[in-house]
Amino acid sequence: MNVEENIISLISEQLPRSKKQLNELFQSDAEILKKKNGFMLFSVDDFSKEDHFRATDPFQLGKNLAVATLSDIFASGGVPQYFSHSVALNPAKWDNSYLIELSRGVAEILMETGAAFIGGDLGTSDEWHYTGIAIGHSDKPLMRKKTAPGELIYMTGNCGTGNLEAALQLFDLDSDITTQFELRHKEARLIQEFATTCIDSSDGIVNALRTISSLNNIGFLIDRLNPDPIASAFMAKLKLPEELLFLGECGEYELVFTIKPEDEKTFLSEAESRELNFAKIGTIQEEKKVLLSGSAHYDLSDFNIGGRDFADPKEYIFALTKYLQSHENKIS
Incomplete structure (x- = not known):
């Protein structure tokens, strides 16, 4: 277990989990929760300067952030339905025109998948941070644990x-x-x-x-x-x-x-x-x-x-x- 996995494990051990949750820790890209009809998929990802996404083109950055957020839903066998985000920025670096182009990039990806934006949060920071949240649905969820030799x-x-x-x-x-x-x-x-x-x-x-x-x-x-x-x-x-x-x-x-x-x-x-x-x-x-x-x-x-x-x-x-x-x- 690496340092990051150890930290996640330590935090998770202190928190209550739902009996409706199908996956254990690290077993799937998205969290999988049983519903009356199928499964709900939930994923949250944080992105910042340390991810080394170039931020010179806001439209391109918006598209990449949206794809990166939604990929966990796809990897878990789901279809994205709802999308939210929390954006922390330095207004001196990201002005109105930058934010419009960033949002247009996110919107282009959401419209292609049919997912709807349902709101978010905004904060300020010296360096940019973007937290993407995706909610999806699956009739047949996929996890990381079920393969065998020869596959x-x-x-x-x-x-x-x-x-x-x-x-x-x-x-x-x-x-x-x-x-x-x-x-x-x-x-x-x-x-x-x-x-x-x-x-x-x-x-x-x-x-x-x-x-x-x-x-x-x-x-x-x-x-x-x-x-x-x-x-x-x-x-x-x-x-x-x-x-x-x-x-x-x-x-x-x-x-x-x-x-x-x-x-x-x-x-x-x-x-x-x-x-x-x-x-x-x-x-x-x-x-x-x-x-x-x-x-x-x-x-x-x-x-x-x-x-x-x-x-x-x-x-x-x-x-x-x-x-x-x-x-x-x-x-x-």
Whole structure:
């Protein structure tokens, strides 16, 4: 259990829980509550400067904040119905025109999903903070705990968009690259029909899979990195290993899920009929190892490097790079 999980556990142990709640701590992206008809899904996420979202384009930032907030509902097999937020800002930095564009970005995502804004809160702060709240519904909720060895690991989109967004900010590069976190509401409906487990990649791909591994007492082999091509080219330009897109914890808010191998053919056929694309990136293994295979091979079983452990994010990048160098070609 890492520091963040330990803090969450300590707080939760002091608080009463509802008998209607289906999930235990860490078992799902959203909280799942039994209703008379189906299940209510609830999620709250806080975003700030430490998430390394660029804030130069308020419309783009609004879209990314909304997608990031709603991804927990999608990962839990739900459809978002209501959306709320609490915004803390410095009026000298975010003026009226900025707020209008930010709100337009949020609204565009909500209108595409059919979710309604039901109000929120406003405060002031030297640096911006955004807390997104989403409420959804599901007839068949998904959790992170139900996979087994031999199942296949799939994901929506590509790996590394969030880490690219962070790198563009950390290296203070004047770039015209736009990093849009994709709305996966259509994909989520199909995933709900076939997946045994699902999690979003808000903390990066490797952390998402390590969570599933820990909850299910299994390991996994990733044999396809599936990098975002723009992010991959950018990493090459910086002379950093492409695998950092997989290890870094600035996630891309894609959906990572498992399906049974006997369901794969039907799943892919249905995906094609709906014009949806998914990438198979690996398999669930019985052995409790985290393996990454590609142009190089890594045993990541002891991986435990967190960005919050470093005062300087660039030191975090250096630590990840050093870790990869020391673990290359160690698959036995």
